[in-house]
Amino acid sequence: MKWLVTLSALLLLGACGVPNNEVIPFKDGILRATTPNEANDYCAARRLDVHIVGRAPAESGVLFRCS
Numbered sequence: 372m373k374w375l376v377t378l379s380a381l382l383l384l385g386a387c388g389v390p391n392n393e394v395i396p397f398k399d400g401i402l403r404a405t406t407p408n409e410a411n412d413y414c415a416a417r418r419l420d421v422h423i424v425g426r427a428p429a430e431s432g433v434l435f436r437c438s
Contacts, residue, residue: 401434403427410435 394413395403401424404410414421414437424434 397434400436402436403432403434405432407433407435413437
């Protein structure tokens, strides 16, 4: 049982150091990605063009829209 607690704690701590590579939706169809390349890949997978809107809050990535 003690090893299970230790393993759980290590997994939780390890997850904190992993960068967030998700595209997150904001209001009015605006999306946030970590990099412009990630935004481009997201739109390209949907066969749409990427339009960069600007920097995300706290400079945590880019805001974009697919159209």
